[in-house]
Amino acid sequence: MHKDRFTAPDYYQLDELFTSEQILIRNTARDWVKAHISPIIEKAAQDAVFPKHIIPELGKLGAFGPTIPPEYGGGGLDYTSYGLIMQELERGDSGIRSTASVQGSLVMFPIYKYGSEEQKRKYLPKLASGEWMGCFGLTEPDYGSDPGSMKTHFEDKGSYYLLNGAKMWISNAPFAEVAVVWAKDENGKIKGLIVERGMEGFTTPETHGKWSLRASATGELVFDNVKVPKENLFPNASGLRGPLGCLDQARYGIAWGAVGAAMDCYDSALRYSQERIQFSKPIASFQLTQKKLSEMITEITKAQLLCWRLGNLKNEGRASTQQVSLAKRNNVAMALDIAREARQIHGAMGITGDYPIMRHMMNLESVITYEGTHDIHLLITGEHITGVSAFR
Numbered sequence: 065m066h067k068d069r070f071t072a073p074d075y076y077q078l079d080e081l082f083t084s085e086q087i088l089i090r091n092t093a094r095d096w097v098k099a100h101i102s103p104i105i106e107k108a109a110q111d112a113v114f115p116k117h118i119i120p121e122l123g124k125l126g127a128f129g130p131t132i133p134p135e136y137g138g139g140g141l142d143y144t145s146y147g148l149i150m151q152e153l154e155r156g157d158s159g160i161r162s163t164a165s166v167q168g169s170l171v172m173f174p175i176y177k178y179g180s181e182e183q184k185r186k187y188l189p190k191l192a193s194g195e196w197m198g199c200f201g202l203t204e205p206d207y208g209s210d211p212g213s214m215k216t217h218f219e220d221k222g223s224y225y226l227l228n229g230a231k232m233w234i235s236n237a238p239f240a241e242v243a244v245v246w247a248k249d250e251n252g253k254i255k256g257l258i259v260e261r262g263m264e265g266f267t268t269p270e271t272h273g274k275w276s277l278r279a280s281a282t283g284e285l286v287f288d289n290v291k292v293p294k295e296n297l298f299p300n301a302s303g304l305r306g307p308l309g310c311l312d313q314a315r316y317g318i319a320w321g322a323v324g325a326a327m328d329c330y331d332s333a334l335r336y337s338q339e340r341i342q343f344s345k346p347i348a349s350f351q352l353t354q355k356k357l358s359e360m361i362t363e364i365t366k367a368q369l370l371c372w373r374l375g376n377l378k379n380e381g382r383a384s385t386q387q388v389s390l391a392k393r394n395n396v397a398m399a400l401d402i403a404r405e406a407r408q409i410h411g412a413m414g415i416t417g418d419y420p421i422m423r424h425m426m427n428l429e430s431v432i433t434y435e436g437t438h439d440i441h442l443l444i445t446g447e448h449i450t451g452v453s454a455f456r
């Protein structure tokens with residue numbers, strides 16, 4: 065891969081809207097990505113290997129559970145700082161941001177929000193440092209957009225719960241020590257359980273052959289009569305609102321992360337267009353190239369503003385599920401469009417691993433599907449503005 069010459073676009077001087085602490089956090093993450101992700105990510109993606117050696121470094125960076133209070137090992141940061149970290153990680157690669165999103169928003173957050181004090185003390189510090197990695201099991205082979213119809217279930221056997229079922233498309237599953245699993249009790253109520261690697265009957269086969277998020281490990285969670293200790297049930301989560309509440313956190317991080325991927329594609333396309341000569345001129349001098357680049361920076365700037373405002377609303381505890389949905393949907397689609405246009409500007413070089421474009425583009429095909437598909441988020445907005453649900 066070419067040397068990472070990334071320069072972040074800031075067309076509307078948005079840096080003036082962040083605090084000096086937020087800028088420091090953002091720049092630390094930016095420098096870390098340049099030093100530790102850019103040199104290795106292309107090979108990791110080509111080889112379809114998650115670079116596990118970065119886990120302790122991500123922990124030290126504070127990428128796992130940035131908003132969790134320090135008494136549990138988290139960073140105690142505000143949501144804008146959290147978003148900026150996700151932006152920088154996804155600038156490096158969506159798979160790296162995914163790993164951090166799952167750990168922080170989908171594993172640490174539910175333990176913090178729904179867990180007992182013992183569960184928090186046992187799991188959160190180790191997850192924050194990366195000593196343990198976690199995964200989040202909601203999706204099943206037959207239930208993706210409709211998680212409320214899940215089949216995975218458990219029975220109360222007196223001294224333990226007996227868990228049966230299967231989850232599919234689970235990020236971090238192949239190596240996670242801890243799985244936050246959503247399953248139905250005997251009354252059909254959705255509850256959350258913490259399942260640990262090593263419990264008899266629990267396996268995590270890896271999903272191979274992905275053309276997307278190749279530097280992130282994805283797998284299944286299979287529960288065959290797994291005896292889960294009673295103390296591993298979340299005492300404070302009941303119904304679909306438990307897992308959906310976690311998704312709001314992760315979707316928020318994705319809205320920021322997608323901006324990072326878009327910025328990387330734009331930055332690369334701008335530089336390439338200034339350096340690539342055709343018809344005796346840089347291709348940046350052609351109107352059609354300028355149209356592409358101008359539209360890219362316009363859309364990136366709008367998405368940056370959306371994130372900044374959403375971050376402030378979240379810091380004030382006022383960001384709604386629907387506002388998060390709108391930002392996730394808009395920003396991921398924006399990033400994917402920009403990746404495709406950037407690929408055009410790079411010509412044939414755009415399909416190679418010498419540039420990050422194709423990797424971002426393929427990654428974003430997962431990002432536009434997971435955490436609620438593009439169309440599901442449209443329907444969430446549609447339901448909110450019309451008052452009528454179009455899901456069923």
Ligand code: TGC
Pocket residue numbers: 161162163165166200202203208209210211212235303304305306308309310311312314385434435436437440444455
């Ligand atoms: P619905 O009837 O609308 O809601 C059921 C209950 O949940 C409440 N609720 C929420 N609560 C908290 N946060 C939210 N975002 C919530 N959305 C809804 C709702 O108020 C209700 O509560 P109650 O108490 O009245 O029961 O549910 P529905 O079955 O009609 O489904 C609605 C729909 C389609 C929007 C929802 O199910 C959905 O979001 N589907 C998409 C599924 C999804 O996003 N899956 C993601 C899996 S995890 C993942 O992809 C990780 S990728 C990680 C990575 O690598 O980065």
Ligand code: FAD
Pocket residue numbers: 166199200201202203207208209210232233234235236277282430433434435436437438439440443454455456
């Ligand atoms: P489906 O729900 O089958 O949808 C297929 C198509 O039908 C989509 O276009 C969808 O928009 C459309 N559709 C569905 N319902 C409607 C409707 N009512 N109206 C209109 N259109 C509709 N899940 C986890 O639980 N944990 C994870 O860690 C995780 N990681 C993932 C990592 C990767 C790389 C990927 C690709 C997925 C991951 N997922 C994870 C699963 C992800 O959340 C689901 O793929 C997603 O929710 C969509 O479900 P589905 O793939 O079953 O698609």
